[in-house]
Amino acid sequence: MTLEGKQLIGQQAVRGTRGEIQAINPSSSQGLEPVYAGGTPDDVARACELAEAAFDTYRETSLEERATFLETIAEEIEALGDALIERASDESGLPIPRIEGERGRTCGQLRLFANVVRAGEWLDVRVDPALPERAPLPRADLRQRHIALGPVAVFGASNFPLAFSVAGGDTASALAAGCPVVVKAHSAHPGTSELVGRAIQKAVARCELPEGVFSLLYDADIELGQALVADPRIKAVGFTGSRRGGQALVATAQARPEPIPVYAEMSAINxxxxxxxxxxxxxxxxxxxxxxxxxxxxxxxxxxxxxxxxxxxxxxxxxxxxxxxxxxxxxxxxxxxxxxxxxxxxxxxxxxxxxxxxxxxxxxxxxxxxxxxxxxxxxxxxxxxxxxxxxxxxxxxxxxxxxxxxxxxxxxxxxxxxxxxxxxxxxxxxxxxxxxxxxxxxxxxxxxxxxNGWPTGVEVCHAMVHGGPYPATSDSRTTSVGSAAIQRFLRPVCYQNLPDDLLPEALRESNPYQLNRLVDGRREG
Amino acid sequence: MTLEGKQLIGQQAVRGTRGEIQAINPSSSQGLEPVYAGGTPDDVARACELAEAAFDTYRETSLEERATFLETIAEEIEALGDALIERASDESGLPIPRIEGERGRTCGQLRLFANVVRAGEWLDVRVDPALPERAPLPRADLRQRHIALGPVAVFGASNFPLAFSVAGGDTASALAAGCPVVVKAHSAHPGTSELVGRAIQKAVARCELPEGVFSLLYDADIELGQALVADPRIKAVGFTGSRRGGQALVATAQARPEPIPVYAEMSAINxxxxxxxxxxxxxxxxxxxxxxxxxxxxxxxxxxxxxxxxxxxxxxxxxxxxxxxxxxxxxxxxxxxxxxxxxxxxxxxxxxxxxxxxxxxxxxxxxxxxxxxxxxxxxxxxxxxxxxxxxxxxxxxxxxxxxxxxxxxxxxxxxxxxxxxxxxxxxxxxxxxxxxxxxxxxxxxxxxxxxNGWPTGVEVCHAMVHGGPYPATSDSRTTSVGSAAIQRFLRPVCYQNLPDDLLPEALRESNPYQLNRLVDGRREG
The missing domain is CATH 3.40.309.10 (Aldehyde Dehydrogenase; Chain A, domain 2)
Structure with a gap:
C-alpha cells in the first residue's frame, strides 16, 4: 500500500490543507515521506456528521456482526504485513521485535473485544418481571440494558504507535461498545496511522457497515483536536498522553453546552x-x-x-x-x-x-x-x-x-x-x-x-486496571486496558412495559442471545 | 425525640452559627420551631476529617456487617414513629399517607441495598489466573474488585423529604458502596433531616462503626455546600435539584486540584x-x-x-x-x-x-x-x-x-x-x-x-434507570434510583501476584463470600 498522506473520512481519502505534518525518524533525525497536512473544521464536521449518521445502525448490529467486524480489523492490520512494521519502527525509533509484539497485542486486543462483545456481559441485562398482584401498587415489567454513548473521539498516543493509537485500546473498546470512532492521529507517526486507518476503512467496507463508523483526521497543531472534542455529535473522548494535554481536553469537554466524559490517561510515577x-x-x-x-x-x-x-x-x-x-x-x-x-x-x-x-x-x-x-x-x-x-x-x-x-x-x-x-x-x-x-x-x-513484579507490562485481560485516581487519569472509575474498558462508552437504559416485539433483542423474554441476566436481583443460569 | 436544632458531626450534636434556617409549613405559612443555623468552614473540615478517618475501616467492613448497618438505619427510622411522619408532613405540605408511603420506600431502599451488599455483585470480581507456561511471556495472576471512592457529599432534595434526602437513595447507595457520607440538609425540612440524621447516628453507634461514617450539616446559603464539594477529602457528590444548582456543584468539583464526579439529577420535562x-x-x-x-x-x-x-x-x-x-x-x-x-x-x-x-x-x-x-x-x-x-x-x-x-x-x-x-x-x-x-x-x-404508563412512580429495583443524558443528569452513565446506583461510588482496583493472605477476602482463592466471579472472562457457575 502506498501512503497517500491523506485523512480518511468515512470511505473517502481527503488531503488536509492546514500546516505540515512530517514524521521524523528519531534514529536519524531524517524526515519521512509523505508530508501530511492537518484537517479543517469542515473535515471535523464531515467526520462527525458521518459518525452520527452511522450511530443508530452500528450500535444495533448483532453481537456476531460487531465481533466479526473487530476480527476483520485485526485481519486487515495483519494483511499490511512488513510495511506496517517497518513504517512504525521508522516513525517511532522502536526496534522491529517490539513493534511486532505490539502488533500482536493490538490484534489480540481486537479479538479479545470480539469475544467480549459475543459474551454480552457488557450489556448488563437486568430483568425485574411485572408483579401485577403486588399491593398497594403493582410493579411494571422493567428491563435494563446498556447502549453505546455515541460517536467517540480517540487521540492516538506516541508511545504505542499501534496498541494505543488508531486501532488501539480506546478505538477497540469504543467500537466494541457500539460507538463510531473519529481518531485524531498522533503527529509522530502519521504513516503508521494512515496504514492502520486504511485497514479499518477496509474492514468497514468488507463488513458492509455505514462508512461513518470510522474516520481518521490529522492535526498540525491542537485546533482540530479541540474542535473535535467540542463537536456536539461527539459523546465521549479517549486520550493517552500528557497531563497538560488531558486537562485541556477535559476543559473543552466540560465547557460544551452538553459536557461529555473524557477518559484521559495522563501521568504517573508508579x-x-x-x-x-x-x-x-x-x-x-x-x-x-x-x-x-x-x-x-x-x-x-x-x-x-x-x-x-x-x-x-x-x-x-x-x-x-x-x-x-x-x-x-x-x-x-x-x-x-x-x-x-x-x-x-x-x-x-x-x-x-x-x-x-x-x-x-x-x-x-x-x-x-x-x-x-x-x-x-x-x-x-x-x-x-x-x-x-x-x-x-x-x-x-x-x-x-x-x-x-x-x-x-x-x-x-x-x-x-x-x-x-x-x-x-x-x-x-x-x-x-x-x-x-x-x-x-x-x-x-x-x-x-x-x-514482586515490575509495573511495566500491562496484560490485556479481564481483571486488568490501567487507570487510577487523578492525575493518573481523569476518571478513576474505569480502565483503558482490558475488557472492562468497554464500559467507558456505555450507559444504561430501562424499558418499562414494552411489548416483546418492541424490546431490543437482548431483553426479549426468549433471551435469544442466551445472555447471563440479573433477574429480580439474582444471577440467572 | 426533641429536636435540638443542631448539626450532627460524627457522634456529636453541634449548633451552627451562620444565619438562620427555619422551616415553614407551606399549608399555613407558619414557621416551625426550632430555628436552625448554618455550619461553618470548621464544621465542614471536622466532618470531612472524621469521614476520612472512618474510610479505610468502613470500606473494609464485611458484607454482612455493612448490610446489617443499612438495615439498622431502616429500623431506627421506623422507630422514630409518627413524630417523623408529622414533622415531614408539616415541613413539606405533603399529606400524611404520601409521607408514610415515602418512609416505606426509604426503608425498603435501605433494605434493598443491604441485600445488594450481601449478594456482592457490585464487587465485580474478576480473576485471570496466572499462566506461568505461556510463551513468549508468562501471565501474572490478576484479580480485580471494586472499592469505594471515598467520602461522599450528599445534597438532600426538597421534593422527597425522606426518599431523596438524608437517608435517601444517594446516602443508601454511597453507604452500601463503603463510602462515609456527609449530608448537606435541605433547608426546607431541617427538622425531618435532624430526626433522620439522629436515626443514622444511632445506627452508627449500635453497629460500632467509626463515627465519621455519617455527618449532617446545615447551610443558611450556598457557601457550606460549596465548601463541602471543594474539600479535598470528599471524593464524589450526589445531588437532586435544579439545573442551576447541579451545574454550580459540577463547576466547583471540576475546579478542584483533583476533580471529582458529581451525580446531579437536575431537570427533565419527560x-x-x-x-x-x-x-x-x-x-x-x-x-x-x-x-x-x-x-x-x-x-x-x-x-x-x-x-x-x-x-x-x-x-x-x-x-x-x-x-x-x-x-x-x-x-x-x-x-x-x-x-x-x-x-x-x-x-x-x-x-x-x-x-x-x-x-x-x-x-x-x-x-x-x-x-x-x-x-x-x-x-x-x-x-x-x-x-x-x-x-x-x-x-x-x-x-x-x-x-x-x-x-x-x-x-x-x-x-x-x-x-x-x-x-x-x-x-x-x-x-x-x-x-x-x-x-x-x-x-x-x-x-x-x-x-402505556406514566412516568411518575419510579420503582426501586435492579433494572431501574433514574438518569439520562445531560441536562437530565450530569452523568448519563448511571442511575440515582435502584440497585445499580451503588456503582456510582466505586472504582476498580487490580491486584497482581498478591500472596493469598494479602488479598482482600473477596478475591481469595477460597472465595469465602461465595461470590459470582468472572474467571478468564467466563462467568463462574
Whole structure:
C-alpha cells in the first residue's frame, strides 16, 4: 500500500490543507515521506456528521456482526504485513521485535473485544418481571440494558504507535461498545496511522457497515483536536498522553453546552516500595529487575517505575549501589521523538540540579540522535514531602529513590503521593505486616497493585486496571486496558412495559442471545 | 425525640452559627420551631476529617456487617414513629399517607441495598489466573474488585423529604458502596433531616462503626455546600435539584486540584408521545391517566409529564379537550415551599404569556397559601422547534402539548429534545411501526422508556434507570434510583501476584463470600 498522506473520512481519502505534518525518524533525525497536512473544521464536521449518521445502525448490529467486524480489523492490520512494521519502527525509533509484539497485542486486543462483545456481559441485562398482584401498587415489567454513548473521539498516543493509537485500546473498546470512532492521529507517526486507518476503512467496507463508523483526521497543531472534542455529535473522548494535554481536553469537554466524559490517561510515577526483609534478602537482584523495568522501551511507558521508596540503611545502600551500576551500564536508547527527548533531558536536568537530590548514576550517552541517558537519583523523604516538584513525571528511563527514616515515614510518603496507575510492593514473608499497613493507602492511590513484579507490562485481560485516581487519569472509575474498558462508552437504559416485539433483542423474554441476566436481583443460569 | 436544632458531626450534636434556617409549613405559612443555623468552614473540615478517618475501616467492613448497618438505619427510622411522619408532613405540605408511603420506600431502599451488599455483585470480581507456561511471556495472576471512592457529599432534595434526602437513595447507595457520607440538609425540612440524621447516628453507634461514617450539616446559603464539594477529602457528590444548582456543584468539583464526579439529577420535562392509533382509540381515558400523573404530588416530581407530543387532528383535539376538563376540575395542592410556589407561578405565567402558546385550561385556585393551579397549554411543533424556552422545566403540575403536522415532525421534535429522565409512548398495536421509528431517538434522549404508563412512580429495583443524558443528569452513565446506583461510588482496583493472605477476602482463592466471579472472562457457575 502506498501512503497517500491523506485523512480518511468515512470511505473517502481527503488531503488536509492546514500546516505540515512530517514524521521524523528519531534514529536519524531524517524526515519521512509523505508530508501530511492537518484537517479543517469542515473535515471535523464531515467526520462527525458521518459518525452520527452511522450511530443508530452500528450500535444495533448483532453481537456476531460487531465481533466479526473487530476480527476483520485485526485481519486487515495483519494483511499490511512488513510495511506496517517497518513504517512504525521508522516513525517511532522502536526496534522491529517490539513493534511486532505490539502488533500482536493490538490484534489480540481486537479479538479479545470480539469475544467480549459475543459474551454480552457488557450489556448488563437486568430483568425485574411485572408483579401485577403486588399491593398497594403493582410493579411494571422493567428491563435494563446498556447502549453505546455515541460517536467517540480517540487521540492516538506516541508511545504505542499501534496498541494505543488508531486501532488501539480506546478505538477497540469504543467500537466494541457500539460507538463510531473519529481518531485524531498522533503527529509522530502519521504513516503508521494512515496504514492502520486504511485497514479499518477496509474492514468497514468488507463488513458492509455505514462508512461513518470510522474516520481518521490529522492535526498540525491542537485546533482540530479541540474542535473535535467540542463537536456536539461527539459523546465521549479517549486520550493517552500528557497531563497538560488531558486537562485541556477535559476543559473543552466540560465547557460544551452538553459536557461529555473524557477518559484521559495522563501521568504517573508508579512508586515501588522495597520493604525491609526483601531489601535485606535480595537488594542486588531487585536492583537488576528494577533497572530492567526502568529501561524497557527507553522508559517511555506510562507504568515506568519512576519512584522507589524504602527505609534508609545498609540494605537500601546496597540496592542503590547495584541499581547505580546497572544504570551506568545502560546504553542510550532512541526516544520516540526529538520533542520527547528534549523534554526528557530537561526533566533529568531538573532532578540533577535540584538542591535536595543526589545523582547516583547516569547511563551512557548514546552516539545516535535522540538517545536518552538513563538516570538514578536519591532524595530524603523530608525533602520529597516538602517539594511537589519531585513528584513530577520524567517521561523516560529516570527514577528517584526516596530514603525514609522508618516505616511510618514510608507510609507518610505513600499518603503524600498523587494518584498513580500502579503501586508495587517488593516483599518477603516477613514483610507481610508492613504490606498490610501500606495496602489501604495504595488502594486509594493506584489502579493496580503489584507484588514482586515490575509495573511495566500491562496484560490485556479481564481483571486488568490501567487507570487510577487523578492525575493518573481523569476518571478513576474505569480502565483503558482490558475488557472492562468497554464500559467507558456505555450507559444504561430501562424499558418499562414494552411489548416483546418492541424490546431490543437482548431483553426479549426468549433471551435469544442466551445472555447471563440479573433477574429480580439474582444471577440467572 | 426533641429536636435540638443542631448539626450532627460524627457522634456529636453541634449548633451552627451562620444565619438562620427555619422551616415553614407551606399549608399555613407558619414557621416551625426550632430555628436552625448554618455550619461553618470548621464544621465542614471536622466532618470531612472524621469521614476520612472512618474510610479505610468502613470500606473494609464485611458484607454482612455493612448490610446489617443499612438495615439498622431502616429500623431506627421506623422507630422514630409518627413524630417523623408529622414533622415531614408539616415541613413539606405533603399529606400524611404520601409521607408514610415515602418512609416505606426509604426503608425498603435501605433494605434493598443491604441485600445488594450481601449478594456482592457490585464487587465485580474478576480473576485471570496466572499462566506461568505461556510463551513468549508468562501471565501474572490478576484479580480485580471494586472499592469505594471515598467520602461522599450528599445534597438532600426538597421534593422527597425522606426518599431523596438524608437517608435517601444517594446516602443508601454511597453507604452500601463503603463510602462515609456527609449530608448537606435541605433547608426546607431541617427538622425531618435532624430526626433522620439522629436515626443514622444511632445506627452508627449500635453497629460500632467509626463515627465519621455519617455527618449532617446545615447551610443558611450556598457557601457550606460549596465548601463541602471543594474539600479535598470528599471524593464524589450526589445531588437532586435544579439545573442551576447541579451545574454550580459540577463547576466547583471540576475546579478542584483533583476533580471529582458529581451525580446531579437536575431537570427533565419527560415527553409523552401519543401515537395515532392509541390516540384515536382511547384519547379520553389517556387524558385521564395523563392528568392523574400530572397532578401527582402537585406535579413536584422529576418525572412529571411536562410535554405531550402528537400529530394534530380530531383525535388529538379530543385528548386535549378531555385533559383540559380534567385540569379545570383539579383542585389546588399545597406546594413544598413558598419559593417553589413562586417559581411555579412564574413558570406558568411565562407559558401563558408566550405569544406562540394557547392556554387550554387552568385548574382551580386554592384557598390555602402556596397552592398550585395546574395548567395545560398547546403550541405548534414549528414554534416549539423555534424557541428553546418552551423546553424549560416548569416544576409543578403544568404541561405543554406540541401539535405536529405529521409523524416525521413528531420525530423531528423528539430529535430536538434535550436529555430526559423518561420518554413515554402511548401506543396500540397499529402504532408499533411508528414506535420503532421513534425508539432509537428516545434511547439517545432518555434513561427510561415507558409504554402505556406514566412516568411518575419510579420503582426501586435492579433494572431501574433514574438518569439520562445531560441536562437530565450530569452523568448519563448511571442511575440515582435502584440497585445499580451503588456503582456510582466505586472504582476498580487490580491486584497482581498478591500472596493469598494479602488479598482482600473477596478475591481469595477460597472465595469465602461465595461470590459470582468472572474467571478468564467466563462467568463462574
Amino acid at each position: 512508586p515501588v516500595f522495597a520493604l525491609p526483609a526483601a531489601l535485606e534478602a535480595r537488594g542486588e537482584s531487585m536492583a537488576e529487575g528494577f533497572v530492567g523495568s526502568l529501561n524497557l522501551g527507553a522508559g517511555q511507558f506510562c507504568t515506568n517505575p519512576g519512584l522507589v521508596i524504602a527505609v534508609k540503611g545498609p540494605a537500601l545502600d546496597t540496592f542503590v549501589e547495584a541499581a547505580g551500576r546497572a544504570v551506568r551500564d545502560s546504553a542510550g536508547q532512541t526516544m520516540l521523538t526529538p520533542g520527547i527527548h528534549d523534554a526528557y533531558t530537561r526533566g533529568v536536568d531538573n532532578l540533577a540540579n535540584h538542591d535536595r537530590t543526589r545523582e547516583v548514576a547516569r547511563g551512557q550517552a548514546g552516539e545516535q540522535p535522540n538517545q536518552c541517558r538513563p538516570g538514578l537519583f536519591v532524595t530524603a523523604a523530608a525533602d520529597f514531602l516538602a517539594d511537589e516538584a519531585l513528584q513530577a513525571e520524567v517521561f523516560g528511563a529516570t527514577s528517584l529513590v526516596v530514603e525514609c527514616a522508618d516505616e511510618a515515614e514510608v507510609r507518610q510518603v505513600a499518603e503524600h503521593l498523587e494518584g498513580q496507575l500502579t503501586a508495587t510492593l517488593q516483599l518477603d514473608d516477613a514483610d507481610h505486616d508492613s504490606a498490610r499497613a501500606l495496602l489501604p493507602i495504595l488502594e486509594r492511590k493506584a489502579g493496580r497493585i503489584l507484588v | 415527553p409523552v408521545f401519543a401515537l395515532p392509533a392509541a390516540l384515536e382509540a382511547r384519547g379520553e381515558s389517556m387524558a385521564e391517566g395523563f392528568v392523574g400523573s400530572l397532578n401527582l404530588g402537585a406535579g413536584q416530581f422529576c418525572t412529571n409529564p411536562g410535554l405531550v407530543i402528537a400529530v394534530k387532528g380530531p383525535a388529538l383535539d379530543t385528548f386535549v379537550e378531555a385533559a383540559g376538563r380534567a385540569v379545570r376540575d383539579s383542585a389546588g395542592q399545597t406546594m413544598l415551599t413558598p419559593g417553589i410556589h413562586d417559581a411555579y407561578t412564574r413558570g406558568v405565567d411565562n407559558l401563558a404569556n408566550h405569544d406562540r402558546t394557547r392556554e387550554v385550561a387552568r385548574g382551580q385556585a386554592g384557598e390555602q397559601p402556596n397552592q398550585c393551579r395546574p395548567g395545560l397549554f398547546v403550541t405548534a411543533a414549528a414554534d416549539f422547534l423555534a424557541d428553546e424556552a418552551l423546553q424549560a422545566e416548569v416544576f409543578g403540575a403544568t404541561s405543554l402539548v406540541v401539535e405536529c403536522a405529521d409523524e416525521a415532525e413528531v420525530r423531528q421534535v423528539a430529535e430536538h429534545l434535550e436529555g430526559q429522565l423518561t420518554a413515554t409512548l402511548q401506543l396500540d398495536d397499529a402504532d408499533h411501526d411508528s414506535a420503532r421509528a421513534l425508539l432509537p431517538i428516545l434511547e439517545r434522549k432518555a434513561g427510561r422508556i415507558l409504554v
